[in-house]
Amino acid sequence: MTTNTTNSAAARELNDELMVELRGVNKWYGQFHVLKDVNLEVRKGERIVICGPSGSGKSTTIRCINRLEEHQKGDIIVGGTTLNNDLKNIETIRREVGMVFQHFNLFPHLTVLENCCLAPIWVRKIPRKEAEAMAMKYLERVKIQDQALKFPGQLSGGQQQRVAIARSLCMNPQVMLFDEPTSALDPEMIKEVLDVMIELAQEGMTMICVTHEMGFAKTVADRVIFMDKGQIIEENDPHNFFNHPQSERTQLFLSQILQH
């Protein structure tokens, strides 16, 4: 991986417009306090990497942003709209927020092309022809246009994950959420997915990525966030985060994952 971090993150001029805002978000699973006062501001075009030990609430945090999980206290504001219990409000926000899952979750009964067209046709109400043309454009961007008529089961993991990214992009989202997009992949496929993500970042997409790919964090992240036990422990630009971690828990975590 490249170590050329200087021109990436912190140096870039950032828009002031807030894309995603979490204010004092708290969540419980029964008695278990999963998220404790999580505060996060993500500006338009910003790339955030969230890392932390297993069970620290990383997935829960980003799943709250598109209401796959419901938080009990605090506010979540996406593109100026505050998330509430109104179904229409939730659907509106989900349209603007793309999500890529660890296990791809492509629809196995639809072809790659149909996977990509489904939401544009049924949610955005775009004519099929246009939707297909747009889908082909994004499939080309993730370099998988040749497989458009295959079914997901016929593709490798890396190819499936790239289709999943294209499927999200077809909705023209303002923000993309990634939940460990490469951790279910064989090592030789990780790079092809990371390359797509890096390209996406360079085009100015606002991204929140839960990942342990530290190379990716160093290359593209504007900010790295470390979570532990439901709290944000540390938040810094990649250079300082990796070279001068402040808290002991961060140091311990980094020493563990950088060992191998």
Added chain:
Amino acid sequence: MQSDAKKSPSAPSTKTRFWHDPAKRALVFQILLVLGVFAVLWFIVQNTLHNLESRGITTGFAFLSQEAGFGIIQSLVEYSESSSYGQTFLVGLLNTILVSALGIFFATVLGFIIGVARLSNNWLVAKLASAYVEIFRNIPLLLQIFFWYFAVLRALPSPRQSFQPFDNVFLNVRGLFMPQPMPQQGFELVWWALLIAIAGSVVLARWSKKRQDATGQLFPVYKTALALIIGLPLIVFWLSGSPLTWDEPALRGFNFRGGMTIIPELAALLVALSIYTAAFIAEIVRSGIQAVSKGQTEAASALGLSKAKVLRLVVIPQSVRVIIPPLTSQYLNLIKNSSLATAIGYPDLVSVFAGTTLNQTGQAIEVIFMTMLVYLTLSLLVSAFMNWFNTRMALVER
């Protein structure tokens, strides 16, 4: 075997022995099997012919045109004691088809409702649904038929003391008596209207899909089609001056005459078959829906699809393909189980043909052969339809 396997890598390619070659071995087994089956068949045929000959029983299907000489309590076609055994066969066949078709319909509706109810977030609803499944799945079907027939329907009052839930509807130990609609001159128009409404709905669905492909706009097809199919015949019915009268049941002597009757034998068999099979269908539906992983719903919701569209476009198409094969076998079970009719005297095919007719004519081979052929044909027809439906719904997956 093991030592053989260990040696083989070192031994430079010896020829495979005849009985070690799976293809040749399979061929030998198949030949042996076919020979065996033929030997058994030959033995059975020889034996039967010999027996028939020694007892002086006629063979052949001539008996079908002889007079049957017994009455049947329910027949969908004209039938009397002077009808032939051939007509007995037809009446029995239609009665079997009637109870099976109605049973499949009610079992499917009930089964789907209970299967979905088992997955409900409402604790009480989910528990009630599992209780239903556990109770009705685990009691022998014959016992359930007896329960509905003897404990429930036989315990109803006599015709003179009938329950009367509505005007002109009477429920008593002889059955449920209802007014029968009698279409008058001009009612055909209503049928035509229905036909046109159905055809119109098909055209509408095609048009709406085309329009969606071209412009992206959605059209409420289901609601419009429903309104069309119900509304158009009603309007035509009203415009043509309501050409329909009702034949109402009336108490004459000890029983009701006129109107439509559902005999208790049919009711008991139908209720028992539907309730019993619904318990199994509920389990099939529940596991079919659960077979679609939570990730599918999450991915679809994350794209902004509404709950209804997630179900319709993502969950149901995937669960249907899991549900249909076992559902088919439940339908086949229901058809075959309907032959328990004999136990309470519902005149199905087994009861009137493989029962009474066989006893009176003694022509066991022909009667049993025809009866088996009927069940086989019905089963194959249902399977073929369900397979066609499955391929339509499922299409390809790798």
